[in-house]
Amino acid sequence: MRDAVTIVSVDSALEAERWASSWLGAAWSAAGLGEREPEKTFHLEVAGRASTRPSPDGLAAVAALRRVAATEEWPLLDGTLEILSESQPMPQWFEVPAFEPARAWQAVDVWDSEHVLFIEFAGQRPHTLMAQISLAAGVLVDKLAVLEPGAAETWNRLREPGEVPMPAVESPVDVVLAELANALRATDMTWPRPDDEDFLDLRALAWSRCRPYLPDFGDWQPMGDAERELLLDGFAPADDTVARSLADLFLDYGDGYMTSGPLCWSPEQVGLFLDDWLPRKAVLDAEQRAALPDVLRRWIRYTLERRTVDPVWIGPVVDAVDVFLPGFEEAFDDSAAWGPAKQIAAELEARGVDLSDPEAVEDAMRSLNAGRLARRLIE
Helix, strand or coil, X not given: CHHHHXXXXXXXXXXXXXXXXXXXXXXXXXXXXXXXXXXXXXXXXXXXXXXXXXXXXXXXXXXXXXXXXXXHHHHHHHHHHHHHCCCCCCCCCCCCCCCEEEEEEEEECCCCCEEEXXXXXXXXXXXXXXXXXXXXXXXXXXXXXXXXXXXXXXXHHHCCCCCCCXXXXXXXXXXXXXXXXXXXXXXXXXXXXXXXXXXXXXXXHHHHHHHHHCCCCCCCCCCCHHHHHHHHHHXXXXXXXXXXXHHHXXXXXXXXXXXXXXXXXXXXXXXXXXXXXXXXXXXXXXXXXXXXXXXXXXXXXXXXXXXXXXXXXXXXXXXXHHXXXXXXXXXXXXXXXXXXXHHHHHHHHHCCCCCCCHHHHHHHHHXXXXXHHHHHHHC
C-alpha cells in the first residue's frame, strides 16, 4: 500500500497496470503448492486495507488491480472502488480505455521447439507484448516483455545469419492471443513455479490481455496405426527388427511427449529423450542398446528431412546424440532412476518372461502381485 504512492499521480495506464501486475506476480510466486487462489487472497487483503484506512494510495492500488484482474475479481474491486471514490477522486488513468490488440506475429524456430509471440496494442500508449515460449519439455512461457511498437520487424532485422531461422510472420490476432493464453495456463500448472523476474512482473498483465481467448483443453489423440506403419516402413524394412523396435520407441516418445509432434526433433528433445525418458521408461536388450546411437541419428535425419528442414539445421540435432549419450549410459544403468513400469518389466524379463506375449505377461504379473502381497502380509 505504501508503494502505491508511485502511481497516484502518473498519467500512464500502462504504468499502473505494470505496477499492479508486479505485485500480483509476487503474490502468485510466493504462494505454496496448496494455495489455489493466491491472487484472490491478495485482492481481499488490499481491498480490506484500503477500506479500513481510506487514502489516495489505497484507492490507486485497488484501481490498478482492477485493470488487470480476472473477471471473477471485479465485483469485489468495483465495490471497493465505489466506496472509496465517494470521498476522493479516481486516478486519471483509471478511465483510460483498455488497450486493444491491433496486430500480431508468430516466430517459430526451424525445429518448432520455441515460439516467440508479438502482439501490438493500440491505446493511450501503443506498445508490443512479447512472449517467449519453450515447447521442448511441455509448453512453458520463459520470458515476457513490454516493447515498443514495431518489435516484430526489429526482431527480423536484428537476427544474425548464423542464428537458428526464426522469422516473425504476421498472424491473426485471435490465434496468437489464444496461443499465449494456452501457454500461460500450462505455465501456471507447472511446479516449481517460474522465478524469472520479468515473467513474474508481467504475468498478470499478459493474462488480462489474452484471458478472453483462452481455448478449451484439447483432447490428445494418439497416432493411428496406419500412420505409424507408414513412417516405420519408410524408415526401415520389416526384417530389420532392431531398427524398427527402436523407431517404435522414438515414436512412443514423440507422440506422447513432444508438444509440436513426433517428427519435431531438436537438440533439447534429444537431451530429454536420452537423459530422462529412455532411462526411466524403456527396457533395451543388448542388440537394441548397441544399435541405439546409430539408429537414433538415422531417425532424426529421416524425420527432419520429411519436414523439409534445411540440412544445415539437421546437423546440430544429430550431433546432440553424441553430446547426451554419456548421460544416457549412466542413467540407464542406475536402477534407482527407473520408473515403476520399467522396474516391473525388468523383473519379468529377469524371470524369463516373453514381454511380447500378452498372456505370459498377464500370468507373470498375477504371480508377481501375489508374491508382493504375501510379503507385505508377512511383514
